[in-house]
Amino acid sequence: MAVINIFNPLVPNNIYHGDSRHLLKRIERHSVALSVWSPPYYVGKYYEKDLSFDDWKNLLKDVIALHFPIIKPGGFLAVNIADILCFKDQTMPKIMAENVSRRKVTLSKEEIVAIKSSHPDWNRYQLAEHFGCSEQTIDRRLNGNNIRGGKYQSQTRVFLVGALIEEAAQEAGFYLYDRRIWVKDAAWENSRWHTISYRSVDESEYLYIFWKPGITKVDRSRLTKEEWVNWGSRGVWEIPSVRSNADHDSKFPVELPRRVIKLFTQPGEIVLDCFMGSGTTALAAMSEKRQYIGIDKEKKSVEIAKKATESINLYKKEPEQMDLMINEIEASYGIK
Numbered sequence: 310m311a312v313i314n315i316f317n318p319l320v321p322n323n324i325y326h327g328d329s330r331h332l333l334k335r336i337e338r339h340s341v342a343l344s345v346w347s348p349p350y351y352v353g354k355y356y357e358k359d360l361s362f363d364d365w366k367n368l369l370k371d372v373i374a375l376h377f378p379i380i381k382p383g384g385f386l387a388v389n390i391a392d393i394l395c396f397k398d399q400t401m402p403k404i405m406a407e408n409v410s411r412r413k414v415t416l417s418k419e420e421i422v423a424i425k426s427s428h429p430d431w432n433r434y435q436l437a438e439h440f441g442c443s444e445q446t447i448d449r450r451l452n453g454n455n456i457r458g459g460k461y462q463s464q465t466r467v468f469l470v471g472a473l474i475e476e477a478a479q480e481a482g483f484y485l486y487d488r489r490i491w492v493k494d495a496a497w498e499n500s501r502w503h504t505i506s507y508r509s510v511d512e513s514e515y516l517y518i519f520w521k522p523g524i525t526k527v528d529r530s531r532l533t534k535e536e537w538v539n540w541g542s543r544g545v546w547e548i549p550s551v552r553s554n555a556d557h558d559s560k561f562p563v564e565l566p567r568r569v570i571k572l573f574t575q576p577g578e579i580v581l582d583c584f585m586g587s588g589t590t591a592l593a594a595m596s597e598k599r600q601y602i603g604i605d606k607e608k609k610s611v612e613i614a615k616k617a618t619e620s621i622n623l624y625k626k627e628p629e630q631m632d633l634m635i636n637e638i639e640a641s642y643g644i645k
């Protein structure tokens with residue numbers, strides 16, 4: 310069981326610099342109504358470059374375990390994450406295929422095999438001379454093309470992340486309460502192999518919502534009738550990705566945490582994001598009049614997040630002006 314350090318507790322409406330595995334221990338027990346975050350995805354970003362696959366799995370496991378004591382009974386933990394679509398697997402055989410749609414030379418394997426049977430001693434160079442093509446063409450037709458990476462690169466497959474998160478949460482004492490799919494913009498550039506395979510592009514992520522046993526206040530009036538119809542009761546949320554992410558390259562749109570916050574918390578309650586990045590969850594919490602606690606291990610992220618929350622704080626006393634400010638921020642993210 311995680312040990313909580315009650316000395317020097319983290320204070321709401323602040324963003325802290327440090328590793329979540331240390332700082333979560335300084336959050337008061339049963340104080341957080343909702344923790345919503347998007348961790349490293351193990352896809353080679355700068356903030357996860359030192360993590361081995363096992364380190365990454367342990368990070369998620371440890372962070373989830375540390376949440377159990379600090380979430381209120383009846384409260385929630387919402388994890389936004391995606392499957393790893395290009396997961397390097399050294400044990401995977403090279404994917405071989407006859408890539409017929411890309412052929413420049415209309416020579417078939419059967420034609421080569423037929424000539425080879427009458428000239429069994431011919432090597433691929435002699436066969437190439439016979440057919441008037443390159444020796445690589447002969448090799449490709451006979452042995453298949455490696456359509457996923459070069460000869461020396463590891464093959465990649467899909468790694469499903471949900472089971473890992475579910476197991477860690479269940480072990481910590483949470484129960485999987487709901488799951489939603491966030492449909493974002495199609496990320497063609499992330500699908501390195503899709504043009505020469507049957508694979509799909511990356512265009513959705515998950516939201517896994519875990520519940521800590523206890524009394525959960527269900528207040529349907531938190532959302533308007535339209536909000537319930539449009540997204541409150543819907544399993545699939547279509548929210549455009551952040552367009553302008555010059556300050557942090559892994560931002561989620563404000564609308565994503567905003568919906569989770571509105572659904573699962575009351576005004577004034579504490580919302581935690583222990584992978585705060587550019588401060589998106591804090592902005593969403595502020596726009597919904599909730600308190601927030603943010604943590605990030607990168608000093609630069611903490612600076613960006615603090616700056617974003619401070620600019621909103623300037624408007625704090627005037628709700629209409631604050632809404633205006635959030636609208637401006639969302640517009641700059643390209644989602645309004």
Ligand SMILES: C[S@@+](CC[C@H](N)C(=O)[O-])C[C@H]1O[C@@H](n2cnc3c(N)ncnc32)[C@H](O)[C@@H]1O
Nearest residue numbers: 328329356559560561584586587589605606607
């Ligand atoms: C996917 S990004 C989150 C982006 C954020 N949702 C936003 O909208 O800007 C993950 C963040 O986790 C931070 N991070 C990674 N490992 C961490 C750790 N052990 N403790 C705290 N923060 C960590 C990274 O610096 C990065 O900013």
